[in-house]
Amino acid sequence: MDVLWETVSPLTVREVSERLTERDLAHTTVMTVLDRLAKKGFAVRERDGRAWQYQAAASREAYVTELMLSALDQAAGDRQAALTRFARSVTDSEARALRSALEAFEDRSGS
C-alpha cells in the first residue's frame, strides 16, 4: 500500500513488485494483495490492455484523518459506538476547570 501511496500514477502488478525490492515477493503474492486491497476499496484499478493498473483510492492522510475523526468522537451517528475512547471531548469550561486542576496537581506533586 505504501508503494501505491508514494506514486501518483497508476501502477501495474509488475511495477509494484519492482518497487518492493527490499522484500523478495512472488509476482502472484503481490497480485493477490493488490486484488484484496481493491476488493476492500482501498485501491482502485482499471484495465490497461492485458494488465490491471492499481492506484490508491485515497491518500494516506485522508485515511488517517478518517480514523482520527472516529477516534475523536466526531464520526456520524451511531458509528461512534463502535469504539471505546479513553476520554470524550470536553467543553471549553470543562477544559478550564481541568487546566487549573492540573496546575494544582502538578504544584502538589512538584513540592
Added chain:
Amino acid sequence: MLATVLLLAGVAMTAVATATMLATAKWPRRAPAAAIVLWQALGLGWGLAAVGALAALAARPEHGGVAGGVLAFAAGAVTRSAVPARQPLVLTALRLASLTMAVALLALLCWVLAAACTTALRTRRRHRALLALLARGDPKVPGALVLDHPAAAAYCVPGLRSRIVISAGTLDLLDQAELAAVLAHERAHVRERHDLVLLPFTALCRAFPRSGVALQAYQAVALLVEMLADDRARRARPARELASALMRFGVAGAQAPPSGALAAAHAGGQGEVVTRVARLLEPQAGLSRPLWIAIWCSAVLLVVVPAALFVIPL
C-alpha cells in the same frame, strides 16, 4: 388479565421513572458495576413489560399467563372461533390492534439491536483494515498501535480481534507512567467487553431517537463503563497517573468542539472528565451492604416479574 396488564404497565412506567432518577443519582459513581447491572435490568425489564402489557391486552383471559392467552387468541383467530356470537366485534378488533402493537414493538427492539451490532461490526472491520495499513508498533506502548497524527487520542477497537490505538500526539503529551495507566484502562475495556454492555443502549437510542430517557441511559452507562475501566486500571497503576493523564487529555482535546448530541449532554451538570478525575483523586467508599443488596434485588425483580407474568396467570 386486567391485573396482569396493569402490573406490566406499572413495571414499564416504574422502569422509565427509575431511569430518570438514576441518570442524575450520585451513588452510581461509587459502585459503577452495580449501577450498570441496574441499568441493564431497567432496559430489559422495560422491554419485557412494555411488550407484555400490550400482548396481555390481546390475551384471552381464561388461559394461563400472557403467552398462553396470546397463543389462545391467535389460534382462535386462525380458526375463527375467536369471534363467538356473544363477543362484540369491537373488542376483537381492539385485541388485534394491541397484539399488532406488541409484535411491532418487539420487532423494532430486535431490529435495532441487530442493526446496532451490524453497524458496529462493519465499522470495526473497516477500522481494523485501515489500522493494518496505517498504524505501527512502538516500544513505548507495548501491545498498542500508534497512529501518526498530532492530535491526542487513545481508544480501543473492541471485538475478538481487538486493537488498542494511541496517536502520536498522545505519545508526546503523556509520560511513560501515564501511558501505562491509559493502556491499563483500555485493556480493561477490551478484556471485559464493555462494548457489549453499551451496545443495547446504543440500540435503544436508535429505536427512540427523540427520547430523552434513552439518551440519558446511554450517556449514563457510557460514563459508568469508563469509571469501571478507571477502577480496573487503578488496581495496576497509581490513581494519580491515570488522573493526570485524563487532565492532560482533557486540556489538549478542548480545541475540538463536541458535536451534536454530545454538546447538549455537556451543557448541563459537571463534565464527565472532571467527574472521573475527582473520583480518582478523592476516592469515595463503596456502597453499604444493605444498599448494595437493595440494588441487586430491584435489578432481579425488574426482570423476573415481567418475565414471570408471561407464563403465570394472575
